[in-house]
Amino acid sequence: MKENVLSATVFTLLLFLNTCLLNGQLPPGKPEIFKCRSPNKETFTCWWRPGTDGGLPTNYSLTYHREGETLMHECPDYITGGPNSCHFGKQYTSMWRTYIMMVNATNQMGSSFSDELYVDVTYIVQPDPPLELTVEVKQPEDRKPYLWMKWSPPTLIDLKTGWFTLLYEIRLKPEKAAEWETHFAGQQTEFKILSLHPGQKYLVQVRCKPDHGYWSAWSPATFIQIPSDFIMNDTTVWISVAVLSAVICLIIVWAVALKGYSMVTCIFPPVPGPKIKGFDAHLLEKGKSEELLSALGCQDFPPTSDYEDLLVEYLEVDDSEDQHLMSVHSKEHPSQGMKPTYLDPDTDSGRGSCDSPSLLSEKCEEPQANPSTFYDPEVIEKPENPETSHTWDSQCISMEGKIPYFHAGGSKCSTWPLIQHNPRSSYHSITDVCEVAVGPADAPATLLDEAGKDALKSSQTIKSREEGKATQQREVESFHSKTDQDTPWLLPQEKTPFGSAKPLDYVEIHKVNKDGALSLLPKQRENSRQPEKPRAPENSKEYAKVSGVMDNNILVLVPDLHAKNVACFEESAKEAPPSLEQNQAEKDLANFTATPSKCRIQLGGLDYLDPACFTHSFH
């Protein structure tokens, strides 16, 4: 019996279900309340997810009761929160109390209940995003620029009474960047950003959260363009500079510690001493060339005063338009030869020019093929002077722009200052130049002594200086010696004691040392000022004229009383009176090996001796 009843029941149910299935109608599926949120701790909303509706219109109802109460309530508001929601207004919302709620889905076929949900409003608080985010670039005059952002709390939140406490967070990034830069802003509704990339477009967002609860969604992005003149915080720059400097200092200290002396010698190489055995630099300083050279073991060198008279040469430099004294590539490496333009000797009639053979020849290695303005080409080409590594050789003097240019170093004259062709500008003789270079107080002899000394030691650089008439001149490019010891020899034109507008002027070759270094003197004129340096007063020198040649190697000199130019020599005290005497000259000339004929050059009305010829006799 029981079995019959049972089977009948089952059969009926199956029949019923089949009927339903055939109709496609089912009771609703089980709904689920999946989320409840309170934006302000004064109201809250719950949303459910309906189950299958069973093909029939389904009603949903939410019922709840609260902790400590037994009465069941139904949802007061199904509308405000949207479909499938229940909104609890202020009068229905309590804090610190558990709500037990449930959704009931009902259709024609039946109903279905959701699981009970235990909800405490205390723990479902999530505010809306902040509102009215404004971003500005502020660039106050006396302070650093910054980005200023401001926003408002979301609506319906009571902050004034302290019922609700909001905390904010902002984030920003350049438009193309991948990572956000996030900043916690606490309870304030404004924020400053100092470090920004100029010229970039930034996105800014803000969000908020209760003191205890969930973060809101990010507000919509606000765009801001940072102007290109936005200067970053100096502190960052200074810190970077400081750190970099510290690192560099540490590296240097470390390197110095490691290398120690060897590095010091690399940076500041010792000044090479004179390579001349027996050479005493101090003697040279004092101007006692005779002692100096005698110490070197040179007898009869330099020549006696007579000889010095013979050696007097007037070097005249003319930088007039027509002449190209020299073209110089000042930037050339010293090892390269100098490349002067050849000065047509024909054009310097009556004048000693840079090209004139009156200058001592010298041993410019490379320029042997290139005539220099200062050296006699013939002499240069002589191969019999291998030792003529005149330090003076390297002292190439250019008269370009009145700027002396001394270069000593090896036996090369590699760079020459650029020659300025300036018809109008006055030029100075080498004497002027020399004197000026040293300073008004110094005679060229001193200058050259120093030069000689320095030349022996190192090359020197004369740096040009813009003159008052610089517009008319070109700068002499400085040449840096190997030893890096620059002797800036400035040339204040205006201060030239010898005046500034002499068409022609002369230097006297005062001495020739063993190495052929020229010691020049300003030519003394009657109307020229005396240089400050004391001179043997009435030792005015005169030119010696070659009256004849003896024995093929002796020049007979006579004082040239008819010489146009009267030169005053400066001689050391030990030198004999300047008057040239034949016997002395002959004695000295006996040492000459140079071909007298070659040494004698007649230019215009003046006879000149090429001292270069004489120097060869010393070797």
Next chain:
Amino acid sequence: AGFLLLLLVSNLLLFVLSHYIHNLSSEMFSEFDKRYTHGRGFITRTINSCHTSSLPTPEDKEQAQQINQKDFLSLIVSILRSWNEPLYHLVTEVRGMQEAPEAILSKAVEIEEQTKRLLEGMELIVSQVHPETKENEIYPVWSGLPSLQMADEESRLSAYYNLLHCLRRDSHKIDNYLKLLKCRIIHNNNC
């Protein structure tokens, strides 16, 4: 009222303490639930389980604004006083557990200590501002110790769960109340 203002301002630390205590309580509860009771429906047994539910504490903003200052302060003090004992036993019992969870224990210790400090501060203020308040005001008594010591693990876990659940709620309540008082007294309802 001015005196209370002065006291509260000079005791701003109290507002920081209440916030801190709730944070700790919230963390402690979460850790406990995650470790021992999650998904097992323990929440259903928390209904009407808090010993402080008898106190007439405001449950929304309007009710809170209607309470006068004196009662409000007394209420806070009562809640704090009622938690002295439960916190003490909580620490003792957790410490005595085999394999005591260190994270939970440390927080319990900290909460107990800070709650004492908060209570002292509040009692000081009350004694100064409302000296007429009786010293031995009645406060709810906790009697859940036997439950913490039950042999049945499920019952014991439920007892701990309830205790931590109530602690989390009441610490949140105190924190909210103090923030209300701060804005009312110091900022004149203009925070």
